[in-house]
Amino acid sequence: MRLKNDATHFGLIAILLHWIIAVLIIGLLCVGLYMVELPISPSKLKIYGIHKATGLLVLALVVVRLCWRVINTTPKLAMPLWEVVIARIVHWAFYVLMLAMPITGWLLTSSAGLAPSFYGLFTVPTLIAPNENLRPLFANMHQWIAFALIATILLHVAAALKHHFYDKDEILKRMIS
C-alpha cells in the first residue's frame, strides 16, 4: 500500500489519519456528553483531564491532516456533480468543526484558569487570562459545535453507507484499503 494519495486512491497516511481522528472524536463526543452531567468528584476531574489532553491531541492531528491534504492529491469523486459538491462541503465543514472544537475547548479551560496537562507530560499554556464573563460563551460554543459535529458525522456516515450498499461503489472501500 502506498503512503501518498493518487488520483483514485487514498494512501496509508490519509487512511490512518482519517480513522484515528474518527475514533478519537467519537470517543471525545461521548465522554464529553457524559462528563458534563457528573457531580464534582476526583473521577470527574480525571475524566476532564483526559478529555482536554485528547482534544489537544486531535487538534495536533487535524493540523497534520490539513497540511497533508493541502500538499497531497485528493482522489477524485466519481459521482454526479451535486453529490461531489455536497461531499466537498461536508469534508470542509469537518475541517472547520475539527479545528473549532478543540480551540473552543482550549479557550474554555483557559477562561476557567485551568491550564491542561498533556497526559502528565507537560502543561499546555492557556490561550487567554481567566475570564468568568467569557467562560459561559466558550462553553456554549463548545456545546453547539459538538452538536454540529455530531450532525455532520451522521450525514457523512449515512452518505458512506449509501454509496456502499445502495450505489455499490468504491467510496467506502477506498478509505479502508
Added chain:
Amino acid sequence: MKIRYIKSWIVAWMFLPMLTHAAEPQWSLVADKSYITFTATQNDAPVSGTFKKFTGTFHVNFNDLPNSSMHVVVDIASLSTSYEQIQTTLLSPDWFDVAKYPTAQFKSTKFSKVGENSYAVTGVLTIRDKSEPVKLTFTAEVKPPNNGVFVGQTMIKRSVFGVGQGEWASVDTVKDDVTIKFKVVATKP
C-alpha cells in the same frame, strides 16, 4: 544622691516590662497591596487561588529578630479562584469547611536570618482544626523610612491539615503538595 538613685531604679523598673515584652515596632498591613495565593496540582496541571482578606500583627524588627513576632489571620471566605466552581468546592465541608472554620492562622515562634535581606520564620499554621509547624521563607525590602515589602513562600501538605476529606483525601487527582506565596506590603508609623 541616694534619692536620685532610688528614683532612677523606679523609672528603670517601670520601663523594664516594655523591654522584656519586646514592644517591637508594629508594621501595619497595606491590605490592598498584599496577597496570599496558593497553587495546587490537579490532573498534573496547576490550579491557583487567592485569599483576598487577611489581617495580622507584625511586631518585627530586623535588627532584633529574637524579639520579633507575627500573627496572621486569614479570612477563608475571602477565597477567590479563576473559576467559580472551584471556589464553591473549596469552601465546602470536604475542603476548608468555611462554615465551621472561618479562619486560618499563622503564629510565629522564631525568626532567623538566612541571607542578605532574606529570612525564615517558623511558626504554627492552623487550618481547619489542625495545627502544624510550618517554615516560611521571605525576602524583606525595606525602603526608608518605613515602607516594607515582604515576599515569600512555603510548601505544605494539604493532607496534614485535612483539606480534602472523603474521596478528596486521595492525593492522586489533586496532589498533596500546595505552594503558598505571599506578598505583604506594610508601613511603620
